[in-house]
Amino acid sequence: MLTSLKSPLLFSAILSAMLGLTACSSPSSEGNETAAADSTSADAATDTLDTKFLTIATGGASGPYNIIGTALSEVYVKNFGVNSKTQTTGASVENVNLLTQGKVDMVLALSDVVTDAVEGKNNFDKPIDNIQQIAVLYPNVVQIVTTKDTGIKNIEDLRGKRIAVGDQGSGTEVNARTLLEGFGITYDDITVDYLSFAEAADGMKAGKIEAAFFSSGLPNSSLMELEQGVDLQLVTIDQDKLKEIIATKPYFNTFEIPAGTYGNDAAIPTAAIMNALLVNSDLSESDGYKLTKALFDNLDGLKTAHQAANDISLETARDGMVAPIHPGAKKYYDEQAAK
Incomplete structure (x- = not known):
């Protein structure tokens, strides 16, 4: 009988001791976790900006x-x-x-x-x-595009055509105007449409424009989409003439659009601006x-x-x-x- 009583008592004592130890240790663990969290927040807070x-x-x-x-x-x-x-x-x-x-x-x-x-x-x-x-x-590459049925092959062929020159107030439009003038073509010599990349791609699909300027990094997503719907032709820029333009506009660089960028078999000589x-x-x-x-x-x-x-x-x-x-x-x- 004594033996039967001692076993539960011993178990209770051990259980109480374990609970006591757990209770004693819990605040310490919570404190460590809170401290770690506070430390992480503090580290993040030190890597902030003056501006919000x-x-x-x-x-x-x-x-x-x-x-x-x-x-x-x-x-x-x-x-x-x-x-x-x-x-x-x-x-x-x-x-x-x-x-x-x-x-x-x-x-x-x-x-x-x-x-x-x-x-x-x-x-x-x-x-x-x-x-x-x-x-x-990175360089913004001047990508002048048309469709193969227009017969446009180089920038000089744009004279007399309906051209999307980029959004008004865009760098694309500035590039287009400067490059055209460098080749002796003014806006009076073409029909100008001020269109965004997406609008220019839609206009070319619908046959409303004959060529468009895209100035961007390679590849341009609007052109990649356009390539799936039309027989796309990239227009070349004569590099010797471009070098003459660079003499007074040093922000231009000679550049080649690599073969295969838009299904083109060969590299296409063009211009780029950083x-x-x-x-x-x-x-x-x-x-x-x-x-x-x-x-x-x-x-x-x-x-x-x-x-x-x-x-x-x-x-x-x-x-x-x-x-x-x-x-x-x-x-x-x-x-x-x-x-």
Whole structure:
């Protein structure tokens, strides 16, 4: 009987002791988990930006500007918890104006448009002095397209035709006008339609236009779609004549659209202009540094978003800058160069 009583008592004692130990240890465990969580929050909080909002002006919804800009915005949200979003626009000219007016915080724009803005030419009444450059990105390739039944083979053949030259206020339109003038063709010599990439592709499918300018990274999604519906022909730009234009418009480069990009059997000689990533000069040095660093730390994600980002490189990010460099970006590049 004594034995039968001792066993339950012993079990109860052991159980009580175990519960007591558990009770004693639980606050400590919770404290460690809370401390770890607080530490994580604190670490995240130290990697924040001075600015609470970061709106990136891009371009048309289907273009590389918007695809790459959206991927970059997601990087900034993830890294800094900033309220970042993209804004679709008519692209370069509109983007620079929005940045100058303080309506957006970062923009993608073509270097020729930025040059005009800094110098106060063409679309800009006076020099703009409140924009700074974060990086030189990738080349925008001038892709002039038509259908094989038009007989248009080179840029000189565009005279007298109905042409989509890009959205009004876009870098594409600036490229188109400048290149046409370089080949002795003015807007008086053609019928001009101001159309976005998607609108130009639709217009060509419907037979309403005979050719169109697309200035973007390769490949352009609207052209890839168009290729499925029409007998697409890429228009060539004579490289010797282009070199004469480059003598006075140094932001242009000679370029070849690789064979197979849009079903083309051979490489197509054309022109290219580098893209710029710009911010307002009010952006703090600290934010400029962090945004530049995050761009290059997360390049793989941008390359996954659009293959044009494959040409973004730390090694060439300062080559051919056309606006004053942001001090935060300069600090980052100087640090990298010293390694």
